[in-house]
Amino acid sequence: MEQGRHGTAAARPETGVPAQATPSARGEHIHDEGEYAYGPHRARRMPQRHSVRGQVLDALRKALVSGELVPGEVYSGPALGERFGVSATPVREAMQQLVLEGAVEVVPNRGFRVASRTPRDLAELAEVRALLEVPALLRLARTVPSERWLELRPLAEAAVAAAAGGDRAAYAEADRAFCRAVLGLTGNRQLVGVADELHRRAQWPGPQQTDGAAEHTALLDALAARDVTAVEALGNRHCGICP
DSSP states (O other), rough: OOOOTOOOOOOOOTTTTTTGEEEEETTTOOOOOTTTTTTTTTTHHHHHHHHHHHHHHHHHHHHHHTTTOOOTTTOHHHHHHHHHHHHHHHHHHHHHHHHHHSEEEETTTEEEOOOOOOHHHHHHHHHHHHHHHHHHHHHHHHOOOOOHHHHTTHHHOOOOOHHTTTTTHHHHHHHHHHHHHHOOOOOHHHHHHHHHHHHHHHHOOOOOOOOOTTTHHHHHHHHHTHHHHHHHOOOOOOHHHOO
């Protein structure tokens, strides 16, 4: 047995993907599809491969919202694998998930093209989000005690801080976390899941805009004050509906 082969690997600081996902000196791709699929190592190895795929997916999502992956450009699995320090297999698997989410499309024999959103695409996503979220916000404004909204202020402030720091990927995550927490007060898990997926689709591809960060705290203030007129206006704006 090679010394250190099963040790805990350090994370690569630039991507957060474990270094153990890289090919070994003997050319082995520890996390390649099919390796250790059968035999005594299966129970220990397979969860590691899926974990790497999840980390690669997170890294790709961040690259999409930050603008590192450019709309219209084609990226191959091996090239992205080299960038993230992993084999091509978890990259391809993560990219297939992004295909389902509408963020990229398959280009046969070349790789994956980052999708481009037209103004109409964004307007339609904003309209659907508003149809789901704004009525829920108005209902919450009428029923949730004011003190409950104070509990969500740290999430709103995290979004503001990420925007102030210029971290677009962190802002995108904080923005969605805030919205999940607010809509979570409806008690409707299906609403939260569907709204979060629509929100994610509206965030990419391309750099996430942060100029609406202050709306998070303003919306909380309006909800706490039960100012339904302000809640409706801020809710629509936050969904992307221009006044």
